[in-house]
Amino acid sequence: xxxxxxxxxxDGKTDEAIIGFLKSLLKEGVVEAIxxxxxxxxxxxxxxxxxxxxxxxxxxxxxxxxxPVQSARVISNLSVKNLGKKxxxxxxxxxxxxxxxxxxxxQIKLDNVCFIGxxxxxxxxxxDYAKMVQEGKGGGALTKELLKGMxxxxxxxxxxxxxxxxxxxxxxxxxxxxxxLKLFGYKADQEVGIxxxxxxxxxxxxxxxxxxxxxxxxxxxxxxxxxIAERIxxxxxxxxxxxGIVKDLRAFLDRFSTCVRCHNxxxxxxxxxxxxxxxxxxxxxxxxxxFLRWADRKGxxxxxxxxxxxxxxxxxxxxxxxxxxxxxxxxxxxxLPVATLFRSVGDxxxxxxxxxPGKDIKEVPPVxxxxxxxxxxESGAL
Amino acid sequence: MAxxxxxxxxxxxxxxxxxxxxxxxxxxxxxxxxIRVIHLMCSGAVDSIYVLKALIDGADGVLIxxxxxxxxxxxxxxxxxxxRVAILKGILQQMGYTDERIWLKWISASEGKLFxxxxxxxxxxxxxxxxxxxKQLWNA
Numbered sequence: 131x132x133x134x135x136x137x138x139x140x141d142g143k144t145d146e147a148i149i150g151f152l153k154s155l156l157k158e159g160v161v162e163a164i165x166x167x168x169x170x171x172x173x174x175x176x177x178x179x180x181x182x183x184x185x186x187x188x189x190x191x192x193x194x195x196x197x198p199v200q201s202a203r204v205i206s207n208l209s210v211k212n213l214g215k216k217x218x219x220x221x222x223x224x225x226x227x228x229x230x231x232x233x234x235x236x237q238i239k240l241d242n243v244c245f246i247g248x249x250x251x252x253x254x255x256x257x258d259y260a261k262m263v264q265e266g267k268g269g270g271a272l273t274k275e276l277l278k279g280m281x282x283x284x285x286x287x288x289x290x291x292x293x294x295x296x297x298x299x300x301x302x303x304x305x306x307x308x309x310x311l312k313l314f315g316y317k318a319d320q321e322v323g324i325x326x327x328x329x330x331x332x333x334x335x336x337x338x339x340x341x342x343x344x345x346x347x348x349x350x351x352x353x354x355x356x357x358i359a360e361r362i363x364x365x366x367x368x369x370x371x372x373x374g375i376v377k378d379l380r381a382f383l384d385r386f387s388t389c390v391r392c393h394n395x396x397x398x399x400x401x402x403x404x405x406x407x408x409x410x411x412x413x414x415x416x417x418x419x420x421f422l423r424w425a426d427r428k429g430x431x432x433x434x435x436x437x438x439x440x441x442x443x444x445x446x447x448x449x450x451x452x453x454x455x456x457x458x459x460x461x462x463x464x465x466l467p468v469a470t471l472f473r474s475v476g477d478x479x480x481x482x483x484x485x486x487p488g489k490d491i492k493e494v495p496p497v498x499x500x501x502x503x504x505x506x507x508e509s510g511a512l
Numbered sequence: 513m514a515x516x517x518x519x520x521x522x523x524x525x526x527x528x529x530x531x532x533x534x535x536x537x538x539x540x541x542x543x544x545x546x547i548r549v550i551h552l553m554c555s556g557a558v559d560s561i562y563v564l565k566a567l568i569d570g571a572d573g574v575l576i577x578x579x580x581x582x583x584x585x586x587x588x589x590x591x592x593x594x595x596r597v598a599i600l601k602g603i604l605q606q607m608g609y610t611d612e613r614i615w616l617k618w619i620s621a622s623e624g625k626l627f628x629x630x631x632x633x634x635x636x637x638x639x640x641x642x643x644x645x646x647k648q649l650w651n652a
Binding site: 373376377378379380381382383387408413424427428429430431432435437438439442443445446449450474475478479482483496497500501502504505507508509510 | 560561564565568569570581582588591592594595596597598599600601602603604605606607608609612614615616617618630633634637645646647648649650651652
């Protein structure tokens, strides 16, 4: 059973309370390094930093307002080969869920990685956030606003800006982690909730870093449910709108006509982990005469020829594990609703196998297993 | 105008359906010649790319033939094929494309008649459905 505690906030400085707690983890050797979002020297962006020196935690931005990379990718780089020391990674729920999926695909070794999850109000596009900072709407002022919103579950972005679409429809604002920093329902200028999972519980109690109590703000679960309900409403509306547009393949190609085949959605996707992607192999290299034959049959063909097959194949590879982080959306230069596409298709396929990507490391991905008696899809009953 | 003749690309497993197709021939079963067979060792070797490439590049239907559940020569290939086909069909449905042009069928080495009947029926159904719209999308 997870144990609950709280960190007191002094002078309304929530970030410092979190930093103080993380510093104690480093100093007491619970973890030997911390991966955490930190403001860039220019202050107009937040990036992940791997921190060994406890003093360098100063300036950490626990409530990172952007997601320049999917940190599951970072954890993969970090842990897949010889990570001998324990690292605590401060992550959002979608990053933890992606990391769990990658661990199932043997791209992450979790032996020496501890997830430090933090309640997430949603994130902004990197470029938007930089602009917000220039306009004086970013940084500490933004954090304060977001924290205030998280207490009541009423989140609103600064005027003229919006949360990333994927965040607006994310039903997982609360992470499942070894260590969970709780903000929803808390008066963040007074205290931050901390929940410690089985893995670290004994050590943290033994070293006297926290004293556990079972209290939690009465409103927390109500606030969380309210946020989730709003996100689900938004999600369903976006799905419906999307299905209204993509009635058939022709409509899909019309909507995706501005796809420039940069494959950025694939590059940004944490689930697309193949070292050599099939789209970079010779599979789609054909004889010139072959292209001519296709052009002959259809009258003409768009070159290069791979829009439809690219999206369909990519989906058949990643859609069962799509955790909806929306990095594909952020990476798309044509601003296509790729995240909505992958999520709406993923929703159907994941339901088909009753699979919740990123929920439980022990759940086997649908493509890696089967049941003998399932899926009556044989065609052509005679 | 000549009647529409659908073109079917069939991925048949070596141990069951391909041998079943052989039996259909040696026992002189009649079936329409609309099928182009690609011989694989196992239905579990069918990649979604094969199916989609066939449909986009001009096939009207794709038939995937494997051993009956429990009879796979490699123990579990057909179960894996079934999941893969189910996922692919699900994706296509969500994109507003009928999944009825993709047939998954279990036909054993002794079922020559079933193979012939399946092809006959599939050709009938595809004729009713008309040409595959995917092959007309020049901008696909």
